[in-house]
Amino acid sequence: MTDSFKPKSDSGDVSTRRREGMTELAGRVNQQKGRAIIVGLGNPLLTDDAVGPRVAGLVYDILSSPDVDFRELAAGGVELMETVLGYKKAVIIDAILTEEGTPGTCYRLDLASLRPTLHAAMSHEIGLLEGLDLGRRLGLAVPDSVRVYAVQIVDPFSFGTKMTDSVERALPRAANEIAAEVRVFLNESNGNDQVLWIEEHHHADSSRHSV
Amino acid sequence: MTQRITINPITRLEGHGKIEIFLNAAGDVERAFFQVPELRGFETFCLGRPAEEMATITPRICGVCPTAHHMASIKALDDLWKVEPPPTAKKLRELAYNSFMFEDHLLHFYFLGGPDFVLGHEAPKAERNILGVINKVGLEVARKLIQIRKDVRGMLETMMGKVIHPVFGLPGGVSKGMTNEERAEYLKIAERAVEFANFSLKVFESIVLRNDKLLGLVLDEAFVHKTYYMGLVDKKNRVNFYDGDVRVVHPNGKELEKFSAREYREHIAEHVEPWSYVTFPYLKKVGWSGFVDGPSSGIYRVAPLARLNVCEGMATPLAQSEHNRMFAALGGKPAHQTLAFHWARLVEALQAAERMRELLEDSEITGPEIRICPTATPAEGVGIVEAPRGTLIHHYWTDANGLLTKVNLIVATNHNAAPIAMSVEKAAMGSIRHGEVDEGLLNKVEMAFRAYDPCHACATHTLPGRMPLRASIHDHQGRLIRLLSKDEP
Numbered sequence: 001m002t003d004s005f006k007p008k009s010d011s012g013d014v015s016t017r018r019r020e021g022m023t024e025l026a027g028r029v030n031q032q033k034g035r036a037i038i039v040g041l042g043n044p045l046l047t048d049d050a051v052g053p054r055v056a057g058l059v060y061d062i063l064s065s066p067d068v069d070f071r072e073l074a075a076g077g078v079e080l081m082e083t084v085l086g087y088k089k090a091v092i093i094d095a096i097l098t099e100e101g102t103p104g105t106c107y108r109l110d111l112a113s114l115r116p117t118l119h120a121a122m123s124h125e126i127g128l129l130e131g132l133d134l135g136r137r138l139g140l141a142v143p144d145s146v147r148v149y150a151v152q153i154v155d156p157f158s159f160g161t162k163m164t165d166s167v168e169r170a171l172p173r174a175a176n177e178i179a180a181e182v183r184v185f186l187n188e189s190n191g192n193d194q195v196l197w198i199e200e201h202h203h204a205d206s207s208r209h210s211v
Numbered sequence: 212m213t214q215r216i217t218i219n220p221i222t223r224l225e226g227h228g229k230i231e232i233f234l235n236a237a238g239d240v241e242r243a244f245f246q247v248p249e250l251r252g253f254e255t256f257c258l259g260r261p262a263e264e265m266a267t268i269t270p271r272i273c274g275v276c277p278t279a280h281h282m283a284s285i286k287a288l289d290d291l292w293k294v295e296p297p298p299t300a301k302k303l304r305e306l307a308y309n310s311f312m313f314e315d316h317l318l319h320f321y322f323l324g325g326p327d328f329v330l331g332h333e334a335p336k337a338e339r340n341i342l343g344v345i346n347k348v349g350l351e352v353a354r355k356l357i358q359i360r361k362d363v364r365g366m367l368e369t370m371m372g373k374v375i376h377p378v379f380g381l382p383g384g385v386s387k388g389m390t391n392e393e394r395a396e397y398l399k400i401a402e403r404a405v406e407f408a409n410f411s412l413k414v415f416e417s418i419v420l421r422n423d424k425l426l427g428l429v430l431d432e433a434f435v436h437k438t439y440y441m442g443l444v445d446k447k448n449r450v451n452f453y454d455g456d457v458r459v460v461h462p463n464g465k466e467l468e469k470f471s472a473r474e475y476r477e478h479i480a481e482h483v484e485p486w487s488y489v490t491f492p493y494l495k496k497v498g499w500s501g502f503v504d505g506p507s508s509g510i511y512r513v514a515p516l517a518r519l520n521v522c523e524g525m526a527t528p529l530a531q532s533e534h535n536r537m538f539a540a541l542g543g544k545p546a547h548q549t550l551a552f553h554w555a556r557l558v559e560a561l562q563a564a565e566r567m568r569e570l571l572e573d574s575e576i577t578g579p580e581i582r583i584c585p586t587a588t589p590a591e592g593v594g595i596v597e598a599p600r601g602t603l604i605h606h607y608w609t610d611a612n613g614l615l616t617k618v619n620l621i622v623a624t625n626h627n628a629a630p631i632a633m634s635v636e637k638a639a640m641g642s643i644r645h646g647e648v649d650e651g652l653l654n655k656v657e658m659a660f661r662a663y664d665p666c667h668a669c670a671t672h673t674l675p676g677r678m679p680l681r682a683s684i685h686d687h688q689g690r691l692i693r694l695l696s697k698d699e700p
Contacts, residue, residue: 045256045271074271075375078318082361134341138354159256 034069036089036186037143043074047160048103048153048167049095051174055151056093058175059182068186081131081142090143091182092128096150104170105152106177147185149178230656230682231486232639233689238646241687243636244486245660257618262291262589262609263382269605269620270376276623277375278311278367279598280605282453285380287605290473291592291613292382292585299578300384305453306397306570307370307379308596309563312452313404314363315599316515316560317411319664321348321356324553327658328419331428348414359407362400369393384582391577398571404564405529412533412557419554420540430541433641434549434659436504436633437462439494439511441626442518443597444469449526450518450562452597458521459494462506464545468496472595475604479621480509482629491629492621502633510633513601513626514663515555520545525558527565533558549634552662556599589613598623600664624665634659643684653682653695 040056042049053072060070071083084090096107111129128148135142151174154164162168235241253272257265266284270277282304289296296304325344326334334343345353364374370387371379379385389397419425428434444458445451457475459467470478481490482499493499493509500508511517519538525531537554538544570576594605601623608617624631638659642649649655684693 043271045268073375078322078360079375082357130341134345134353137342137345138350138357140357159252 034065034067035087036067036091037069037071037084037087038063038091038093038182039080039083040070040072041074041076041080041092041094042072042156044072045159045161047155047158048163049156050161050163051151051153051167051171052094054163054171055149055175055178056091058171059091059093059179062175062179063183063186065186076128077131078134080128081135081140084132084143084146085135086141087143088145089186090146091185092146092148093178094148094150095153095156097156098152101152103152103154103164103166104174106174107150107152108181109148109150111146111148145185147182230635230639232643232682232684234643234646234684234686234692236687238644238686240636240640240643243632243639245632245635245656246487253620254618257615260615262592262607262613262615263288265605265607265615265618266380267376267378272620276315276598276600276603278308278371278377279596279603281371281377281380282308283594283596283598283603283605285382286454286472286594286596287592287607288380288382288594289592290594291589291607291609293587294383294583294585296384297578297580297583299388299575300581301454302570302573302576303370303385303389303581304380306567306576307367307377308453309566309570310363310367310404312599313408313560313563313567314360316556316563317356317407318360319599320411320415320553320556320560321353323661323664324556327428327550327661328415328425328553331422331425333424347418352414355407355410359400359403363404366397366400381582383585386582388579388581389577394571394577398568401564401567401571405561405568408557408561408564409529412561415554415557426540429548429550429554431548431550433637433655434634434662435547436512436549436630436637437506437547438504438630439467439497439509440517440520440545441511441513441602442521443595443602444522445526448523450522450524450530450559450597451526452559452563454596457595457602459511460521460545462504462545462547464520467494472593472604475593475595475606475621481621487628489628490625491632492626493629502629502636504630504633510629511626512630513623514552514599515559516546516549516552517601518597519555519558525562527562527569529565530558530562533561549630549659549662552664556664600624601626624663627663627665631660631663631665634663639682648684648693648695656682 038056038060040053042052044050044053056070056072060068069087073080073083080092101107128146132142132146151167151170153167163171229246231244231246233241233243257268260268266281266288269280269284272280285304321344322341325341325348326339329344329347330339338346367374367377370389371377372386379387419429439459439462441457441459443451443455445455448458456469456471457478458469459478461467468478478495479492480495480499481492483490491510494511495509497507497509502510504510519525519534525534537551537558538546541548541551588611589609590611591608592606596603602621603623604619604621606619607615609615635656638655639652642652642655682695683691684695686692
């Protein structure tokens with residue numbers, strides 16, 4: 001018998017965590033929002049791809065702040081930009097596959113490494129920086145600061161609601177470590193991860209912060 | 212503890228679009244293969260689950276077309292339980308679906324097709340992106356787009372609970388009705404949607420149609436494939452995104468066949484190639500003849516241009532007028548120019564907006580009866596809708612308890628897989644002659660498949676948001692002689 005369907009984020013689904021305000025999302029970006037948002041990127045049905053929403057949900061719970069909202073999202077580009085509109089700070093947590101990474105390792109990604117998409121081939125192919133820059137140019141309320149974390153995973157390609165054991169085991173530690181950093185980040189007056197606008201940023205070695 | 216390491220974008224989740232090109236002894240293209248990473252095991256994942264969960268599971272297959280999967284699933288569940296939703300529920304579903312089509316089509320036109328058309332394929336690489344498009348059309352247009360998209364998605368959020376993962380459709384109806392106050396508010400949004408779709412067609416006219424170079428690009432033989440076409444039509448053979456019969460037309464435009472959702476397996480077969488996990492659907496009546504076009508090849512196309520080729524007309528007056536204008540400019544119907552998919556997309560956006568308005572002008576949409584509870588014993592159900600990217604088929608089999616025993620999904624990009632492969636191959640052929648590789652190869656390949664707006668689920672949420680393209684070119688002995696890549700450091 002297959003495992004019963006239970007979206008991983010149901011431990012705190014978007015419609016129920018903060019959450020009254022959050023269901024208002026797209027059309028009412030300026031209503032009753034916290035100062036910051038934590039976005040878990042990923043598909044809870046794709047094995048380890050659930051790690052973004054899972055860790056983000058845990059981080060949200062650990063922080064337990066009325067000033068912080070949570071959202072699960074399985075889209076990038078314009079939708080991601082629209083999701084963070086109206087917040088001063090945004091923390092995005094995603095999955096990552098690196099060649100040598102250990103499952104569960106957390107990285108803080110340098111925004112400069114998320115270079116803009118110059119040639120979007122599909123409707124979701126608009127990068128984070130590009131989306132934010134678009135919002136800024138349109139005069140929308142994009143966050144002052146954005147921070148991005150990624151958690152090393154094993155399998156994001158197979159359908160399944162159970163993460164691989166090594167990633168599952170690493171979940172609490174990853175959430176605690178990211179939460180500790182995010183708490184500091186959110187308390188900083190202006191955050192230390194400024195959005196690097198497209199016309200300003202240059203490609204450099206991307207830095208990761210292994211926490 | 213902090214460590215600095217270099218991120219290699221190759222290792223992020225999105226994977227690559229891989230193009231393998233094999234040359235003959237003369238150095239010309241013999242074959243080209245286009246591959247993308249595929250997700251595994253969805254059908255197995257579904258087995259044993261209650262069928263009604265499919266309406267919430269399938270929107271998570273992909274972050275791009277969740278509403279399409281939700282709607283196809285709900286229709287399959289209606290069929291599974293043999294229950295006909297009441298008129299109000301059908302209208303609410305159709306309203307939600309047209310709203311989704313409207314905002315999705317416009318997003319594609321401005322942000323994805325835009326760099327090819329608004330700026331032109333010869334524009335410098337650094338300008339051929341969204342920001343370049345905005346610089347060209349002006350900030351005000353982009354603001355209008357974001358605003359109307361926000362309005363429509365806000366409406367969908369209220370109607371469907373969530374935009375991305377709707378909790379709206381139920382077997383036999385919908386979960387929530389509409390109040391008169393909401394209807395009045397949404398009608399204003401629909402009016403603005405019609406206005407913006409019309410405006411967008413004018414933008415297209417002023418920027419593309421009045422520019423000989425860009426119009427020439429649309430008509431360019433390098434982007435032409437004479438194939439069969441497939442799409443849903445209503446009883447009068449007009450375009451319908453939500454419901455109807457599947458109509459197939461010959462490359463000469465005449466109807467080849469028309470069938471109901473339940474009959475699709477009698478008409479569509481799937482070809483398998485050893486080099487791809489993707490199956491290549493074709494028309495059984497015509498047969499598989501390889502990756503070639505023409506009347507003797509069962510390859511067909513779906514999505515906006517296909518739907519307009521298939522129909523005898525649009526379902527709304529303003530869209531009908533634009534339909535006529537488009538085919539007049541393209542040299543008649545059917546039109547085989549792949550890049551005209553972008554134009555057809557705008558005509559469809561206008562129909563979607565007009566249909567939103569029509570449905571909201573109908574007072575029955577606020578009726579109290581929004582669901583008929585199913586009582587039949589389930590066994591098998593099929594649901595078909597037209598997703599923005601083409602015909603989407605959901606087919607479920609269950610035991611008497613409604614637990615899934617078999618699932619078959621044919622998604623839009625599946626239908627177009629063979630045409631996309633052909634378009635990529637044709638673009639490669641035009642860029643490699645006698646072993647000389649045109650540096651614009653990858654640009655042309657991208658333009659060829661971007662018109663289809665393919666949806667490869669692997670790339671739905673990646674932060675960089677791109678799918679790097681790599682082309683490996685092999686000589687006639689299979690040796691790798693050249694590697695081209697794009698959007699990699």
